[in-house]
Each structure stands twice: as C-alpha cells, then as structure tokens.
Amino acid sequence: MSAMSNSNWDRRSVLRAAMGLAAAGGLAACGSNTGRSSGGGAGLTQYFHAYGEAGTEQAIKKYAAAYKETKVTTQWITGSNFESKLFASLLTDKAPDCFEFHPQLQMIESGQVADLTDLIDPVKDDFNPADIASHTVDGKIYGIRMIDDPQFFFYRKSMFEKAGVEVPQTLEELLEAAAKLTTDKVKGAYLGNTLHSMVNPLIWSAGAQHLDDKNQIAYHTDAVVDGFKQLRKLFTSGDLLLDAPTDFWDPSALNQGLTAMQWCGMWAMPQMQEALGDDLGIFPFPKVGDAGKLSVYNGGWSMFVNAKSKNLEATKEYVKWLWIDQKEYQEDWALSYGFHIPPRTSIAESADKLKSGLPAEGVKLFNEYGNFDNIGWTQASITALEDVLANSVRKDGDPEAELTKADAKVNRELKKLFG
Amino acid sequence: MSTITKDGVSSPAPAKASPAKPRRGLWGSPTFNFWLFTGPFLIGLAIFVYLPILWSLYLSFFEARFTVTPSEFVGLDNYVTMLTDEEFIRSLVTFSLFALFIVPLTWGTSLGLALMVNRLRFMRAFFRSVFFLPTAVSYVAASLVWKMSIFNGVRFGLANTFLGLFGVDNTAWLASPDPPWYWLVILTVRLWLQAGFYMILFIAALQNIPQELYEAASIDGAKPGWQTFWHITLPQLRATSTAVILLLLVAAYQAFDEFFNLLNKTTWGRPPLVELYYKALGESQDYGAGSAGALILTVLICLVTLLQGKFLGFGRGEESK
Numbered sequence: 001m002s003a004m005s006n007s008n009w010d011r012r013s014v015l016r017a018a019m020g021l022a023a024a025g026g027l028a029a030c031g032s033n034t035g036r037s038s039g040g041g042a043g044l045t046q047y048f049h050a051y052g053e054a055g056t057e058q059a060i061k062k063y064a065a066a067y068k069e070t071k072v073t074t075q076w077i078t079g080s081n082f083e084s085k086l087f088a089s090l091l092t093d094k095a096p097d098c099f100e101f102h103p104q105l106q107m108i109e110s111g112q113v114a115d116l117t118d119l120i121d122p123v124k125d126d127f128n129p130a131d132i133a134s135h136t137v138d139g140k141i142y143g144i145r146m147i148d149d150p151q152f153f154f155y156r157k158s159m160f161e162k163a164g165v166e167v168p169q170t171l172e173e174l175l176e177a178a179a180k181l182t183t184d185k186v187k188g189a190y191l192g193n194t195l196h197s198m199v200n201p202l203i204w205s206a207g208a209q210h211l212d213d214k215n216q217i218a219y220h221t222d223a224v225v226d227g228f229k230q231l232r233k234l235f236t237s238g239d240l241l242l243d244a245p246t247d248f249w250d251p252s253a254l255n256q257g258l259t260a261m262q263w264c265g266m267w268a269m270p271q272m273q274e275a276l277g278d279d280l281g282i283f284p285f286p287k288v289g290d291a292g293k294l295s296v297y298n299g300g301w302s303m304f305v306n307a308k309s310k311n312l313e314a315t316k317e318y319v320k321w322l323w324i325d326q327k328e329y330q331e332d333w334a335l336s337y338g339f340h341i342p343p344r345t346s347i348a349e350s351a352d353k354l355k356s357g358l359p360a361e362g363v364k365l366f367n368e369y370g371n372f373d374n375i376g377w378t379q380a381s382i383t384a385l386e387d388v389l390a391n392s393v394r395k396d397g398d399p400e401a402e403l404t405k406a407d408a409k410v411n412r413e414l415k416k417l418f419g
Numbered sequence: 420m421s422t423i424t425k426d427g428v429s430s431p432a433p434a435k436a437s438p439a440k441p442r443r444g445l446w447g448s449p450t451f452n453f454w455l456f457t458g459p460f461l462i463g464l465a466i467f468v469y470l471p472i473l474w475s476l477y478l479s480f481f482e483a484r485f486t487v488t489p490s491e492f493v494g495l496d497n498y499v500t501m502l503t504d505e506e507f508i509r510s511l512v513t514f515s516l517f518a519l520f521i522v523p524l525t526w527g528t529s530l531g532l533a534l535m536v537n538r539l540r541f542m543r544a545f546f547r548s549v550f551f552l553p554t555a556v557s558y559v560a561a562s563l564v565w566k567m568s569i570f571n572g573v574r575f576g577l578a579n580t581f582l583g584l585f586g587v588d589n590t591a592w593l594a595s596p597d598p599p600w601y602w603l604v605i606l607t608v609r610l611w612l613q614a615g616f617y618m619i620l621f622i623a624a625l626q627n628i629p630q631e632l633y634e635a636a637s638i639d640g641a642k643p644g645w646q647t648f649w650h651i652t653l654p655q656l657r658a659t660s661t662a663v664i665l666l667l668l669v670a671a672y673q674a675f676d677e678f679f680n681l682l683n684k685t686t687w688g689r690p691p692l693v694e695l696y697y698k699a700l701g702e703s704q705d706y707g708a709g710s711a712g713a714l715i716l717t718v719l720i721c722l723v724t725l726l727q728g729k730f731l732g733f734g735r736g737e738e739s740k
Contacts, residue, residue: 084696087704091487110485185574193594194684235595242591243572258573380703390686395596416484 044072044315047089047099049082049301052250053267053338063322063329070314083379090306097315100146100301103135105417106378107304108142114305114312117141119320123344131343134372135302143302144323146333147340150366151197151297154254154272155261158279159186163260167283169294171205171230174286178239181260187241189234190259192248195393196386197263197297201285202227204295204371215376215418217410219385220403223289228392228399230288235393251275265299266362267338273358282361284369298370300343341366376417384409475710483707497711506686507712510694511719517690518671518723521609525667526660529614533621534648547622551615558612558676565608566593566681596687605688608677613670617663624659628652661731668727672720691716 048060057076064072075096077085089095090112107113120141124132131145160167163181168174178188191198203210206223234240241259246252251268253259255275263285264272272280284294303323305315322329327347334342335353341363342348354363384406391397445451474487479497481489501507536546553561569577572591579589592600632651633643641647653660674690682688689697695716699709 087485091485091704106485112485196684241573242594243570243576245567245571245573245576383697383703386684387686390684394594394685395687 044097047096050078097309103375104378114307115140143304145343149299151265159260168286182239188239190241190253190262205285206288207291210377225399227288231393269339296369380413381410479710497707501712510691522667529617532618554616562677562680570604628655
C-alpha cells in the first residue's frame, strides 16, 4: 500500500472517527443524567433563590431526595436577580416545573402558574388566612406559602441605653435616635444599600395602602410624600450607614458593630442572637405622620407550579407531598436554619422555638402590625416605587413629582391587569 | 546540479513534481471544502445571531409581555414608547457622553502603557503580562472586588482606610449620585479591565513600525521623544488607533456587567443595556418594548461607528501610510 493511499485512508479514517464520536456522543447524551428523565417517573426541576442561612440548600436537596416517586432536581440560584432568571426561563422549554416566588397577578394572567386550589382546600383552614387571601384570585388559590418572614428593626439595647435613646415611635424620633447613636465608629441606622426595603413599610406606616379595594392607586398621599422627605433627611444626615459590604438581609452590619439599628428579617434572628446574646431588641417601622401606624412587612416565599409544565400532575403531587403533607420538613425549613413563621397554624402553634423570648416578640409584631403583599402589586409597580425612592431619597428629587411619574407607570400596569 | 546557460546565469532547477494525486470528487472541490469548514460556523451564526435579530425585529412590532410568541400587532407603538421614555433617552445621552470620555481615556492609557512597556530593556514580558492579566478577569468578579473590598462605604474599605490616614471621613462611593463618586469606581474598574488588551494591540503595532523611519528622522534632525512620537509613531499607529477607538466605542455602548453589579438598581448611571434589562427584559418582561429599544440602540451604534469611520478613516489607511 502506497504512502499516498495511506494518507487518504488516514483522512477518511479521521473523518469517520470524528463522525462516529459525534454520533456516539449524541447517543451517550440520550442516556446521560440530564436531571429530567432519570430516577424514575417524570423527573422534575425546582428553582430556589439562594437563602443566606447555612444549610438551606442542603435541606431543600434532602427533601427532594426523600421523594421516591420521581427524581427532583434543585436549581439554587445565587445573585440578586432571581426574579429575572425565573421569568426568562419560564418562557423556555427549560422552565422549572415548580419554583418559589411571591404571589403576583401577572403570572396568573399570563397563564404561568397553575391553580392549586384542589391541593390546598382540604387543609385551607390550617393556613394563616392572610396567606391564603394573598394567593387567591377569583376564588382560586395559586400558590402554597412555605414561610412567612416578618421584617422589622433590630437594635443594640446597650447602645440605646448608652445614648439615652428610647425605641422610636415616629419617623421623626427615628431620625433623632439615629443622630444620637452615631459615633465616629458606629452609624445610627442601616436600612440596606438600596433602601428599597423601606418602600412598603413607609406606605403602611403612613396609614396608606398600595392599592384600594377597587385596585386603584392608594399609596400617593401627603403622609407618604412627607415620609420620603424625612428619609431623604436621614440619608443626607451622615447618621445612616451607606455602602455596607452586605445588604439589609444579612445581619453582619449589626453584628459587626457598624450600626446601632438595622432593618432586617426574622430569618437573621438566630445569627444575631448568637453574635450579640441578649443585647438585641426589635421594633416595628415607626409611624409616619399623625394618621400613621406602626407596621411590619410580612414577606415570605411560596411554592408555585408552572402551568405549562410537561409534568403538571406529577409536579402537583410533589408539591402537595412536600408543602402540604410533610409537616416535619415544613417545620425544619421554617425553624432550623433561621427563624421563619410557619404559615400552617398547627406547626406555628407547636413550634417551641417561637414561644418565648425575642422570637415570640417577633411573632407578636407579625400578628399585631403585619402587612402582607397585595397580589395585584406586580414587579412593574414594585420597580416604579423603588425608582421613586431612588430619585427622591438617594437623589434629591421632589417626592411629589416622582410619585406622579410612578402613578403613570402603575396605572399603565393596572390597566393591563384589570382593564 | 544546476544548469549553466550560455549567458552564465544559472536557471532555477525545475520544480519537483508533487507526489500528491490530483484530488477528485467532492473532497477535491474547493467549494465543498469551503462549506465544510465554514458551514458549521455560518449555521451557528444564523441560529444564534441573525435569527434572534430577526425575531427581535418581529417582536418589536407586537405586544409581547411575558411571551416571545405574541399575536397582537401594535405597529410602531413600542418604538414610540421607548423613544418617549425619559429614562431610556437619558441612558442614551449619558452613555454618548460616557463614550466621549472613556474612549480617549482608555485609548491614551493603553497607548501610554504600550509605549512604556515597548521601551523596556528588561522584564518586558513580565510587565506585558502584568498589564494584560486583568483582561482575563471577569467583569462581575472585578466589580464585586471593587464594590465590596476597595470602595465599600465602611471604615475598613481599602479606599476609606487609605483616605482615613489623611483624616478624610468615610465616603459612600456608590450610594449617592451627588457627588457622583460612582464614576470614579466605574472608570477605575473599566480601565483596569480593558487597558491591557488594547495595550497588546498597540505593542504589536509599535513593533511593526520600521526602525528606518526613526533613523531617517534622526538624520533629518528630528529630536527623539515628543517630536518623533507626534510625527512618526502616532501616524504609523493610525489604523490600529482607529480600530481601537471603534472597539472602545462599541464596548462603551454595550457596557453592562460592571454597571449592573456596582450600581444595583439605581436610576442613574444606567447604560442603555441595563436600562433595557430593567425596563423590558428583566422583571417587567416586555419583550416588544425591549426589542424596539435594542434595535434603536443598534442603529445608534451603527451611526456612531459610521461617523467615527468617516472622521478617522477606518479601513482607508494602511498602517504605513
């Protein structure tokens, strides 16, 4: 055989081998673990945002692994843009079968989330009624609440005593307290880097609501305008901690002594207690204006089922198994990694960790001053009011004018949602 | 053995016949080989670039909230929405100004670094690597280092610790647009990430300048330094400079990562892509308006590029002219 023919044979061989490898690779891929088809049953995918508390990711994976009917893969999404990733993926074939999020009407209107009424109805009375109400549209329930997360101010009792400061009852008093508490090492207050978490409590504490019963704008009041002005004063006073390495949801700023009081969620309470012991107190967002009232933001996360899932029934079965039937896991999820209030009354009432001390005080604030999300208040509206805060508090804009601009955006959204 | 002609000039030996057989059939066809090698890339380009662009054009004429397969035709409404959107227009203006500033700054910095490194007599490779290495760092990682370690607002941030030595109070670098310290953070991270790459382009161009030009200039009395730089080096770098400026301009309008990570949900300092992300493609999921905005931005980039090409002569000159 000539060298020449050898060369020809080699090229062909290489080409054939490459094609063979490609084909083999394709076939191999058919049999590989893609996370969607192995483990028996349909194979499900669920999305979670990355919780800050240690052990949460492992816990969710442990629950999923315990489900024997089908393999459940968890995608643990880090970063602050969980919402964007979730919404974008819901448009594709790779959309999760179930995911955690907050109740928002736009998802129901666009047919993204499945009706779960049949799953929840048998145990409806065991859920916090406000949680059920915030997930209900036209009598149908579209999500299962997993945890309730009240947010309020945490403060260092010793620093308050040293500065001779009482727990503020009004926003004016909060500004005065922050000024008295500020030293060359410690700032009076920390409200997060963007201050966005202040929007909702500010509205409620000013005696307003986002939307009224007819789903029309109810946040644009004189007291809310005044509240934004006072926040601007606090922002420029030098008494507010700005640009901290971690945001409001992380207790580091308070634990490390960078601030005397911090807006945060009850989830961080165990970490704070571990770092600060008894030198820790909580109080709700103070009143804004004469008609104001104390408020707490009852945030939280709920489980939704993708209405377009190819495995809709299997997903509903899994979601029912985990978030309706497995009370042990629900209690573990709410209380073992940070403090959350279980939305199931029977679990919340038997939770010893929430019965005394600061956690019990947190539950009391949740019950007395708590406000839940309005399902008609969607991402576009949320962003519109966050922009008001950015422009009037962090930037020196006129709150009245900024709210008027937001009204136009919110009304456009309301028109799309309610006609 | 060479052949001696009657003129006494040796003629070249005849070329040895190639042992290769002439190629036959498909494998020998240049057209087939062209498609064989470029086909996969063209298919990829069509699927991942041209098809999305065309789909984006289609979406821009439809009401497409929470869907990429819309049915409600709205004509030019999405374009009107975006062109009358104060924030989107502001982002286009801001980033035209940003481009006017960052492009010459990066051009000057990378050229300066290239000139310095090129003149080094020893450790040239080391310094070239040192300045080039940031190019390999992700924009997201660099932004987080800048935000959390160097320019955080607390007393143990690197910048605040340094300024504290001179009695300067802690500064919140990114919290407020007044004063706009955030530009300092963005410019430093962008320069650190970009300058090394363009420096390499300039070094390559500098090494292509014929030494004879400098020798001739020296004979003509040109003084080394500023005079030769202005009259020889800079004109010789014209084609590279034009290409660098073009790339920098496009990069300035396409800025996203560091702005998104450094200025989390601010309403200022938003490049057009971040504006589009928040307004249309992120939480609001308005793909119609987002597509219209993206096409407006594309047209703007094309216009700026064409204008820049007209003024600086992109593609007209060769390096030596």
